[in-house]
Amino acid sequence: MKQRRIEIYSDEPDNSVVRIPDNPFPASAIQGDSLFLLHGEAMDLVDELKHNPGSDSFYRAYRIASELEQRLRHYIEVCEQHDIELNFDIVCSVEDYQELLFD
Template identity: 70%
Template sequence: MKKETIEIYSTARDNGVVRMPSSHYLGSVIQGDSLFLLHGEAIDMIEELKHNPGSDSFYRAFRMAQNLEERLNHYIKTCQDNDIELSFDIVCSVEDYRELLYDE
């Protein structure tokens, strides 16, 4: 763990706004459990759209879930690396739906 000073513009729960030391742009902070829930909702959308995998909607839902899952995996690994216990685990992954993509 590294300690640095960051600029905090909002401390709203699940909607904090910060600027990291090396960034020009502000960032949005979301708690891990909320990230986990967003990922689950994206997976649910893929499940509903899986019968039409060639559709633009399926592809966009897949990409959204994939991006959320990458962030969630980074969050989980960071917690594990720092001996922080988690109350959740990814049960369903975008990888379960990858074979439905036509162009990959």
Template identity: 30%
Template sequence: MKRVEVELLTDGGNDAVVRMPGRRFPGVVVQGDSLSVLRGEVAEVVEACERGDLDEARDSAGFLLANLDALLARYEAALSEHQIRRPY
């Protein structure tokens, strides 16, 4: 294990925006339990598609998209607050 200092651009929480040493742009640290939930949401979409249940797939995908949109908005707000341009 190696210890390094990172720049913390948001509060900690389950999806902290940080910049690692030597990196131009920040990233998002997602806690393991949150990553598992995200993976589960994707699995729900896939399973609904496999069953041919497009209504459930659409609902699950919409929920997943909303969660990713919120994460992206938090990332973009942190960059804006610290006058860092977006990498995209």
């Protein structure tokens, strides 16, 4: 674990804005449990749209869910590496819907 000073522009819960040194733009920070809930909502959309997999809506929902899942997996991995116990895990994954994507 690194310890660095960061600039905090807003420390509003689930909506913090921070800037890490050497990054030109501030970042939006979200709590892991909120990220988990957003991923779940996106997965619900993917599931609702699975009957029309060729649609633009399905593809966009899938991409959003995939991006959120990638961030959520990274979050879980980092917490595990630092022995931070979480009370959630990914149950439904975009991988379950990959066969519906067209190349």
